[in-house]
Amino acid sequence: MSQEYKSFSEFYPYYLDEHRNLNCRRLHFVGSLIVLVILAAVLVTQAWIWLLLVPLVGYGFAWVGHFMFEKNRPATFKHPLYSLMGDWVMFRDILTGRVSIF
Template structure:
């Protein structure tokens, strides 16, 4: 289904993340991305930035393929999916979504 706004997409995105372990893996991957980004900036090691998508998507895709048993939304909606990752991360961090 084509989405014309992130507001329309996000309920679909949340529906693709009903499995608690999948959400936890997303959260861990996103947290590690932030820590790695900070480490790369503080140490001046730009080469570490190449690991960001590996860590971020790696944890998320394990969650989808092995626990949620669905195909990540990234494959069809890459930008909205990336935005959804971070909105969901902050909502979990604030306790708005259970993880």
């Protein structure tokens, strides 16, 4: 049975625990970075069709990390909103050095 979280701050430690493997975190980071590049390119070129790549890239990189390296099911399946938020908070935390990918 899935645990219910009252807030994102309660969920985030669980999220990080589900991302202990460095390769999984690296794939999350790369996928998120590519999503940002796609969004910037769409804004510059107005080629809106490229937005179709956003979920494919974002989830694709993350899910490869989970299934190949972490050996767990992505939190997205049980906690979709908090998981999406966790992706971007972890991305920020990697950029600021709070979470390591090395």
